[in-house]
Amino acid sequence: MDEPRRDDAPHAAPGDGAEALPASSGGDAGKPMTDTPITLIEAVTQALAWELAHDPTVLVLGEDVGVNGGVFRATAGLQQRFGDQRVLDTPLDETTIAGLAVGLGAQGMKPVTEAQFDGFVYPMIDQVVSHAARLRNRTRGRLSCPMVLRVPWGGGIRAPEHHSEANEAMFVNVPGLRVVMPSSPQRAYGLLLAAIREPDPVIYYEPKRIYRQYKELVPDDGEALPLDVCFLLREGHDVTLVAWGAQVKEALEAADVLAAEGVSAEVVDVATLRPLDFDTIAESVARTGRCVIVQEAPRSAGFGAEIAARLAERSMFDLLAPVERVTGYDTHIPLFRLEMKYLPGVERIVAAARRTLAHG
């Protein structure tokens, strides 16, 4: 399936060091990108190209990742540049992609696989959970599976059914995995480099709604970011907004709205969900005394519940108000006529923040 029509209105990401720019037409791995600002998806391409060029064991595998360059253009130009022995189109079967990655990883290769859309990862779960995540543990370290599973994630781009799911909690609950979700071009680049270099399997979610939301300078210097930290994007002292993926943009915009009301909001991009850098969240809440967790996925047993539980365990006496969660409903994300009514937005986040401020 070709890339569906995306959200045509690019938004600025205040506080993230970038100007709002129109969506670009996609990456070209052969072109140096260091001097010009690039989009999140171009940063993904840039990171893949860097690792393909610097680590001969890295392979890119997926459906339509070769000649076509991926349905979102994430692998654009890579097969032309690195050849079909490094960038491989697979048969159209997600189980195949995940299962091959286990075998390749055990053989010392570094497969960077792509699930074309979030809704297509379900056939991969058996291979990822039963094998990739536990090969090291099962064999007492004799074998391991250094694979990356890239998953275009989430709603908001008017995509067809099964193309808009926020299913990160399924993987966050799996021992042996790391789960990462960048929310800016720079973090997409640095975290993907880190994910590929990580000796254990990493689920790398790409918030497709902000694939081309804005551009920023991303030096192609091969510098990875740490895979176990939350990023404090905006400092404040009244309330902490915690978000990941595309919701980071909503949280930053909500902080702008709150600022206009004289409320100072701190914004934390979780970025790596497993393992969670809870210290950064706890320290922020210690400063603000209030926390709003923004989660695109359905509410119950979502990753926000984990954060809320840890706040209850560790930050109870720092809290001036009950923790608020702004989430998707406990429904399937609707087809696109209703999807924006499902997704958490600025208005709901601001309202939740105001509720926390009504206390104390």
Next chain:
Amino acid sequence: MPHASAWIESVVALHGRIPATGPYHMQLSAGFPALVTHAMTLAASFQIEYLQFLGAEGQPVRELPPAFRDPAVLVEPFKRMLFARAFDTKAVALQRTGKLGTYPPCLGHEATHIGIGASMRNGDVFAPSYRELGTMFERGVRPRDVLMYWGGDERGSDYPRDSDAAIDFPICVPIATQCLHAAGAALAFKLRGQAQVAVAACGDGGSSKSDFYAALNCAGAYTLPLVLAVINNGWAISVPREAQTGARTLAQKGIAGGLHCLQVDGNDLVAVLESMRIATERARSGGGGTVIEFMTYRLSDHTTADDARRYRDQDEVKAAWALEPVARMRTWLTAQGAWSEAQETEWKAECERRIAIEVDAYLATPAQPVQAMFDYLYADPPADLLAQRAAAIALEARHG
């Protein structure tokens, strides 16, 4: 059991002409009116060959392949079949006396299991299901490793690092998922230009899994050096082979992916060795993958937690004993003057001695400390996991 040669001719497109006879033809053409079938031409046709050298009575049904005409070359693998059977008997006894967890016996599979392993080399990769301990022994897995695994200890999958098995996949319980791991290893061999082969074993039930089909499909698409060994022992726990699929053979499933296919008497060590020789040589030389269906029989329960009498006619089991692989090879080797009752008595005593050493080593190995559940999860364990590890150690120190 369909030990006769199976033959199919399959029409793969509506434009094909239905072949003239046979039950398979009838099944296929039943959906098409006569007028339409007469207008069809043949799009493709296939056949499944069957390989057998030593019949059930231990006599050749055709001339043995050159490599196996000297019976002396079969003595060592035969001895290892005897070892596998002796170990199997001991493992079941250990389970019955509470010294081993649930265990899946290999009784009756010895020729297939040993034959597969004996055909592989250093650098090849084996991806087992959970019953192929004979193959695992051939690769260098120790009996104590197998006992450790079924005795509830992950160290049983840490095969000796200096053995061929050092790069083999561990026992795989989720059915047929290992077929794709072997395909992935085969893809690595191919991309690196290595003349190495990956072999996956699954059962007749395993051939129903999507992972099995996925493996053979990508093996065909990428021309992978892969051998998919379908060890058809007649039963997937309680479901017989006939209820598993409408396919006449399991070997023919490889046709769908463009692989070479062969059905083999899996109780005939010579046929197993020869079929694996052909398939692995072809794979090494870039000729692609093969599905081999080894026809054998599960003479035991599925596992020690199973009671096959609930679902299986004992007359069938009795009939299968007449086909079993050990007696067959013993008859042949004895007739050739390459084996004797005295040798067997002596070897069985040696097996018992070696197995006793392995059992003792297993039973003498204390459980891992509690932190072992944390220590191999990540190369670089996260801080919150280390905190849990410390808590578990503290708890163990307090309460044991």
